[in-house]
Amino acid sequence: MLQKMRISKNLLIVAALAAAASRAQNPVPGANTPILGEDAVKVSDHVWAIMGFPNVAIIVGARATLVVDTGLGPRNGAIVARVAAKLSAPNAKLYLTTTHFHPEHAAGDAGFPAGTILVRNAEQQREMDLHGKEIVERFSSSNPQRKELLADTNLRTPDVIYNDDAKIDLGGASARLLWFGRAHTNGDELIFVEPDRTLISGDVVQNKTVPNISGDGGTPASWLAVLDKIATLNALHVLPDHSEPGDGSLVTQEKAFIADVRTRALALKKQGVSVDDAGKQLSAELKTRYSDWPYMNVAAFVKSVYAE
Numbered sequence: 001m002l003q004k005m006r007i008s009k010n011l012l013i014v015a016a017l018a019a020a021a022s023r024a025q026n027p028v029p030g031a032n033t034p035i036l037g038e039d040a041v042k043v044s045d046h047v048w049a050i051m052g053f054p055n056v057a058i059i060v061g062a063r064a065t066l067v068v069d070t071g072l073g074p075r076n077g078a079i080v081a082r083v084a085a086k087l088s089a090p091n092a093k094l095y096l097t098t099t100h101f102h103p104e105h106a107a108g109d110a111g112f113p114a115g116t117i118l119v120r121n122a123e124q125q126r127e128m129d130l131h132g133k134e135i136v137e138r139f140s141s142s143n144p145q146r147k148e149l150l151a152d153t154n155l156r157t158p159d160v161i162y163n164d165d166a167k168i169d170l171g172g173a174s175a176r177l178l179w180f181g182r183a184h185t186n187g188d189e190l191i192f193v194e195p196d197r198t199l200i201s202g203d204v205v206q207n208k209t210v211p212n213i214s215g216d217g218g219t220p221a222s223w224l225a226v227l228d229k230i231a232t233l234n235a236l237h238v239l240p241d242h243s244e245p246g247d248g249s250l251v252t253q254e255k256a257f258i259a260d261v262r263t264r265a266l267a268l269k270k271q272g273v274s275v276d277d278a279g280k281q282l283s284a285e286l287k288t289r290y291s292d293w294p295y296m297n298v299a300a301f302v303k304s305v306y307a308e
């Protein structure tokens with residue numbers, strides 16, 4: 001886009017096709033736009049969502065509001081805080097938590113008002129301390145807009161750090177914050193809202209989206225163990241961070257997909273197929289078998305299976 005003047009007509013057509021393809025691959029409106037909108041959709045009685053990059057959950061009780069994820073950088077954090085204030089009861093306390101340490105989920109806390117209570121699990125905070133700054137720098141160097149959005153990032157220390165399980169009473173609704181083990185990252189947090197039975201699932205349960213293990217995150221096997229624990233919650237609604245919301249069947253679907261890729265990849269490994277060939281072969285095979293998934297490239301996930 002920066003070199004617009006040098007782009008020929010043919011290249012413009014290619015760019016338009018690529019943009020159309022990327023829209024098709026990202027069913028959530030705004031999933032590719034780093035600046036969040038001010039509209040929230042209702043997911044369940046107490047849960048609202050700003051759909052974008054990422055989907056941000058706002059859980060509204062009679063006495064307090066809990067926001068899950070900040071958006072990319074302080075400017076997005078301020079947008080989320082504004083939307084949360086509009087939905088909140090008068091004089092409500094404001095809590096903030098993050099599904100994992102990646103910048104579009106956790107690097108916008110400086111945009112929230114003073115007095116916001118930041119809560120995070122110990123494993124996620126450990127990961128933030130180790131890799132938080134490094135990943136903000138990596139994101140910033142990837143494009144100028146991200147750099148601008150992340151300029152005043154301040155990864156502050158949480159007010160509350162819990163180990164496995166914390167419960168926040170919001171008044172008429174409560175949120176359980178759960179660390180069930182390693183999946184997309186080491187510190188993935190699941191948020192379960194009662195009485196709605198709404199699960200805010202981060203990257204751990206998504207909707208027709210190929211799973212991705214980030215850096216030194218979990219393994220396919222540990223991800224499956226996390227999903228077994230999630231299944232016991234018996235969620236009625238699921239709000240993922242980078243795909244469309246759905247019902248509790250998303251949990252079963254995620255588990256079936258990971259188990260499927262893992263079984264097939266382990267079989268190919270046993271036959272002596274190279275990891276690169278297995279990635280290509282399984283991407284093609286699964287594209288046919290999961291034809292309603294918008295995008296199918298399992299090469300990276302197959303690598304994670306081979307490395308287990």
Ligand SMILES: [Zn+2]
Binds near residue numbers: 100102184203214
């Ligand atoms: Zn992530």
Ligand SMILES: [Zn+2]
Binds near residue numbers: 102104105241
């Ligand atoms: Zn993300």
